[in-house]
Amino acid sequence: MDDDQVFKALADPTRRHLLDRLxxxxxxxxxxxxxxxxxxxxxxxxxxxxLEDAGLxxxxxxxxxxxxxxxxxxxxxxHNRWIDxxxxxxxxxxxxxxxxxxxxx
Amino acid sequence: xxxxxxxxxxxYSVFIRATPEQIWDAITKPEFTERYFFGARIEVxxxxxxxxxxxxxxxxxxxxxxxxxxxxxxxxxxxxxxxxAEEPSRVTWEIEPQDGGVTKLTxxxxxxxxxxxxxxxxxxxxxYVLSGLKTLLETGKPLxx
Numbered sequence: 256m257d258d259d260q261v262f263k264a265l266a267d268p269t270r271r272h273l274l275d276r277l278x279x280x281x282x283x284x285x286x287x288x289x290x291x292x293x294x295x296x297x298x299x300x301x302x303x304x305x306l307e308d309a310g311l312x313x314x315x316x317x318x319x320x321x322x323x324x325x326x327x328x329x330x331x332x333x334h335n336r337w338i339d340x341x342x343x344x345x346x347x348x349x350x351x352x353x354x355x356x357x358x359x360x
Numbered sequence: 361x362x363x364x365x366x367x368x369x370x371x372y373s374v375f376i377r378a379t380p381e382q383i384w385d386a387i388t389k390p391e392f393t394e395r396y397f398f399g400a401r402i403e404v405x406x407x408x409x410x411x412x413x414x415x416x417x418x419x420x421x422x423x424x425x426x427x428x429x430x431x432x433x434x435x436x437x438x439x440x441x442x443x444x445a446e447e448p449s450r451v452t453w454e455i456e457p458q459d460g461g462v463t464k465l466t467x468x469x470x471x472x473x474x475x476x477x478x479x480x481x482x483x484x485x486x487x488y489v490l491s492g493l494k495t496l497l498e499t500g501k502p503l504x505x
Contacts, residue, residue, distance in 0.1 A: 281367040313371045313466065324371035331487040332374075332494070335503060 258336075261329045264309035269294070276312060277325035284320050317356050366479035369470040374490045375462050378497040380455045383465055384428035386493055387453055394493035395502045398485070400439075409433045419447070429455050435469065437478045447474030465490065 264270055269292070276291060277283060289299045303323060306312040313326045340344055376383060384394040390401035390412075401412045410419045418438035425431050431453040435445030454466040467486055472479040494501045 263500075275439070281371070282369055282382050295490060310373060310375065313373045326371060326373050328374045328490050331491045335491055335495070340503075360441055 260309040264305050281324045282322040368472040372486045373466040376494045380428035383455050396496045443478045449475050
């Protein structure tokens with residue numbers, strides 16, 4: 256699974272939106288995901304396919320339904336590539352500061 | 361800050377440049393697990409999955425073991441007093457060879473309905489474990505961390 260596919264998959268607002276929906280609640284069907292987007296079923300399927308090929312979405316069959324799950328491991332691998340145990344604390348501190356200031360503004 | 365409720369079924373997957381046998385060994389033998397699983401020495405034998413972190417030791421039931429393809433076991437968060445009081449959940453490891461010397465490893469942690477704090481706690485943990493396992497098998501070294 257190469258990083259190019261992950262970056263390409265993330266470089267699209269609709270696909271990020273689909274990941275956001277799955278982050279809120281995992282294990283959704285195509286029909287559920289489709290109902291929240293102004294897009295044809297075929298369009299949503301195409302985007303999910305790109306996410307699945309990049310390893311960002313994993314599907315599982317449960318009975319007659321195909322459920323979609325967010326798989327954050329490829330994002331973690333990109334994180335590990337540039338952020339190690341020592342820089343992680345500093346990066347997290349700055350990220351927390353940003354959230355803190357922006358949420359209370 | 362996230363206000364998202366942790367999922368009662370969680371699925372994680374990673375592609376690793378290794379054979380299914382190497383991955384099986386890495387998830388069932390303590391000399392491997394201690395290098396990527398938060399330092400835990402984990403051993404699968406005699407129908408149980410034994411874990412040890414420092415002085416804390418516990419074990420879980422193995423529900424299915426089909427080396428080097430599939431391992432299903434119970435999960436109890438005995439490493440933390442609060443989490444340990446929750447109901448046991450279940451972990452399934454699926455190991456599927458792909459083309460080109462790559463193997464897909466999928467972890468499903470489910471039956472978490474009676475263990476909301478465990479569900480929250482393991483979400484980041486599995487990401488760390490799987491990325492660490494990939495790094496260990498592909499480079500022979502634990503994650504820088």
